[in-house]
Amino acid sequence: MTPSVYGMNTVLTVDAVDRSFGDRQVLKDVSFTVTTGRLTGFVGANGAGKTTTMRIILGVLAADRGTVTWQGEPLTREIRHRFGYMPEERGLYPKMSVLEQVVYLGRLHGLSAAEARKRTLVLLDRLELGERADDHVQKLSLGNQQRAQIAAALVHDPELLVLDEPFSGLDPLAVENVLGVLRERAAAGAAVLFSSHQLDLVERLCDDLVIIADGTIRAAGDRAGLRDQYTLPRFRIEVGGDAGWLRDEPGVSLVDLDGRTAVFDLGDGAEDQQVLRSALARGPVHAFGPVRPSLAEIFREVIQ
Amino acid sequence: MTTFEAAKLVAAREIRVKLRDKAFLWSTAVFLLIVLASMLLPALLDGGPTKVAVTDSATVSVLREQGLEARLVPDAATAEQLVRDGEVDAAVLPGPEVIGLDEDPDDVVRALSTEPQVRLLDPSDVNPVAAIVVPLAFAMLFFFTSFTFGMQIAQSVVEEKQTRIVEILVASVPVRALLAGKVAALTALAFAQVALLGLVAIVGMTVTETAPGLLSAVAPAVGWFLPFFALGFVMLASLWAGVGALASRQEELASTTMPVQMLVLIPFFAVLSVPHDGLAMKVLSFVPFSSPIAMPVRLFDGDVALWEPVAALVLLVATTVVLLGVGARVYSGSLLRTQVKTSFMAALRKA
Numbered sequence: 001m002t003p004s005v006y007g008m009n010t011v012l013t014v015d016a017v018d019r020s021f022g023d024r025q026v027l028k029d030v031s032f033t034v035t036t037g038r039l040t041g042f043v044g045a046n047g048a049g050k051t052t053t054m055r056i057i058l059g060v061l062a063a064d065r066g067t068v069t070w071q072g073e074p075l076t077r078e079i080r081h082r083f084g085y086m087p088e089e090r091g092l093y094p095k096m097s098v099l100e101q102v103v104y105l106g107r108l109h110g111l112s113a114a115e116a117r118k119r120t121l122v123l124l125d126r127l128e129l130g131e132r133a134d135d136h137v138q139k140l141s142l143g144n145q146q147r148a149q150i151a152a153a154l155v156h157d158p159e160l161l162v163l164d165e166p167f168s169g170l171d172p173l174a175v176e177n178v179l180g181v182l183r184e185r186a187a188a189g190a191a192v193l194f195s196s197h198q199l200d201l202v203e204r205l206c207d208d209l210v211i212i213a214d215g216t217i218r219a220a221g222d223r224a225g226l227r228d229q230y231t232l233p234r235f236r237i238e239v240g241g242d243a244g245w246l247r248d249e250p251g252v253s254l255v256d257l258d259g260r261t262a263v264f265d266l267g268d269g270a271e272d273q274q275v276l277r278s279a280l281a282r283g284p285v286h287a288f289g290p291v292r293p294s295l296a297e298i299f300r301e302v303i304q
Numbered sequence: 305m306t307t308f309e310a311a312k313l314v315a316a317r318e319i320r321v322k323l324r325d326k327a328f329l330w331s332t333a334v335f336l337l338i339v340l341a342s343m344l345l346p347a348l349l350d351g352g353p354t355k356v357a358v359t360d361s362a363t364v365s366v367l368r369e370q371g372l373e374a375r376l377v378p379d380a381a382t383a384e385q386l387v388r389d390g391e392v393d394a395a396v397l398p399g400p401e402v403i404g405l406d407e408d409p410d411d412v413v414r415a416l417s418t419e420p421q422v423r424l425l426d427p428s429d430v431n432p433v434a435a436i437v438v439p440l441a442f443a444m445l446f447f448f449t450s451f452t453f454g455m456q457i458a459q460s461v462v463e464e465k466q467t468r469i470v471e472i473l474v475a476s477v478p479v480r481a482l483l484a485g486k487v488a489a490l491t492a493l494a495f496a497q498v499a500l501l502g503l504v505a506i507v508g509m510t511v512t513e514t515a516p517g518l519l520s521a522v523a524p525a526v527g528w529f530l531p532f533f534a535l536g537f538v539m540l541a542s543l544w545a546g547v548g549a550l551a552s553r554q555e556e557l558a559s560t561t562m563p564v565q566m567l568v569l570i571p572f573f574a575v576l577s578v579p580h581d582g583l584a585m586k587v588l589s590f591v592p593f594s595s596p597i598a599m600p601v602r603l604f605d606g607d608v609a610l611w612e613p614v615a616a617l618v619l620l621v622a623t624t625v626v627l628l629g630v631g632a633r634v635y636s637g638s639l640l641r642t643q644v645k646t647s648f649m650a651a652l653r654k655a
Contacts, residue, residue, distance in 0.1 A: 055471075058475040059475065060471060060474050060475050060640065061640075077478065080475070081305070081476075083475075085471075085472060085475045085476075086472075087468065087471040087472060087475075089468040089471060090468060091467040091468025091469040091470075091471070091472070092467065092469055093321075093463075093464075093467060093469060094467060095321065096321065104313070104317055105472065105476065107313050108305075108310060108313055108314075108473070108476040108477050109305075109476055110305045152472065153472075
């Protein structure tokens with residue numbers, strides 16, 4: 001695969017996937033895409049279907065209906081060999097050193113012994129785990145075990161990275177470190193799909209978003225577009241004097257008023273520029289603009 | 305990467321880890337010590353030729369001809385004193401009278417007596433002690449190897465489930481590569497351990513001459529024992545992996561492996577408890593689970609037609625193929641159920 005110069009190629013397409021466990025349907029008509037060169041955040045409450053979806057992408061579980069394709073091709077073992085996976089349930093061999101097991105997993109993905117070793121050493125250094133390379137996994141702290149796990153998912157330089165909750169259990173510095181590594185991979189042309197329930201983190205990290213609730217996709221798209229889509233006609237203004245006059249402005253319903261700043265919604269037909277002109281007529285305006293909803297707010301809205 | 309290459313990587317890791325495992329190394333060392341001790345101890349305890357004090361020179365030459373260490377002493381009192389002091393094991397006094405300290409000096413008596421000639425109408429080419437010990441040794445070897453390495457296969461499977469690494473493995477390589485690699489690795493280790501013990505036993509027997517003639521008597525039965533042993537082990541190996549995968553934690557292994565434990569235990573005790581030449585033994589020597597033990601026993605006793613071990617081997621091969629399939633199915637059907645114990649039938653259905 002050659003990454004597009006625009007870095008905007010859709011590579012993975014999940015199309016109309018259903019999956020049940022016994023009588024319980026956990027995925028209903030799940031569809032979304034993942035693009036090269038971008039971090040896609042997969043967001044949902046516990047039990048919403050994130051892990052099941054990821055397992056189906058990796059071929060660990062089968063879909064009851066629907067397809068997953070890579071650049072238009074149905075997934076085969078050869079294609080999946082170029083994927084890297086970090087499952088939700090972490091685990092490495094307790095009695096093998098970090099270096100040994102990352103090399104082993106690299107070799108299972110087709111690397112030669114020498115190549116696997118070389119890449120592992122570079123990767124462990126990059127993840128600030130180089131000094132612990134010869135330690136057994138059971139001697140590492142949980143955070144470091146997590147980094148070893150990430151190394152195991154990255155060692156064969158996958159074209160698609162599927163990471164289930166990669167940041168849970170990491171301290172803020174480690175989050176920055178891991179995030180840096182993921183961004184490098186994306187910049188080099190990999191597609192990255194990661195799940196998280198830490199919405200503030202996802203909001204900061206990802207380029208694209210997929211929101212799932214009760215086994216159905218509630219929203220999907222690039223982050224800015226989603227924000228625009230879910231932005232209410234809500235504005236914030238900061239003026240030189242008291243903003244109390246807004247109460248009497250036609251079409252304006254105040255949400256919050258605090259001396260010189262106010263947040264208000266506009267009714268149908270009301271013009272934001274009209275409000276700005278009124279404000280300017282009354283004195284200086286220090287700030288005026290639409291209020292963008294946070295991811296948490298969008299999330300709350302779409303999962304209802 | 306092909307399934308075969310993946311299986312090779314899996315097997316290589318399995319062997320590397322096992323060769324560093326202290327429990328495995330110690331148990332191998334202990335087995336070796338037992339084999340060595342069983343051959344060296346008799347040689348060490350044996351104090352060489354029996355020493356005899358004798359009062360007349362004619363008897364001295366008779367005893368020397370028989371390989372005893374005889375010395376001439378002037379009188380009976382001196383001879384008796386030497387026996388009391390432990391200088392000699394026995395003494396021959398005029399009469400003739402043989403004296404010893406606390407044991408009957410059988411070899412001296414035998415050397416002095418004229419034994420009647422014995423003629424066997426249907427001589428056995430194996431000495432009677434070996435006829436009991438050798439089949440028992442075969443049976444024990446198969447039983448312990450099958451049991452201990454089978455348990456290790458099951459443990460190694462459940463370790464991957466319990467540590468959850470299995471999900472990464474399954475996402476990376478085909479399930480059958482995992483199973484094949486694991487079974488191949490532990491089979492190779494089991495055979496290597498048995499070969500090592502066998503080699504030490506052969507070298508030991510040759511050097512110490514513990515049981516002269518035994519090696520050549522055992523050789524033909526060993527030739528048959530090898531294929532029976534190998535197939536019998538492989539037949540159960542994937543079943544061990546399958547029932548290992550039914551457990552989600554090491555603690556559940558005892559119950560999930562119970563059916564396979566029985567498949568090893570019951571044939572073992574059945575073969576040991578029936579008479580060698582009866583119909584029951586004949587039947588057991590064809591039943592796939594007991595034939596690896598029973599057929600070599602019959603072969604060692606002799607009087608087995610050539611078609612019999614061949615037919616038993618064919619049955620064993622057929623059963624091995626079927627059970628490899630069953631084991632693989634149970635293995636893949638339960639491998640990703642990491643939360644709870646899986647039932648055998650549920651795993652079979654799910655695959």
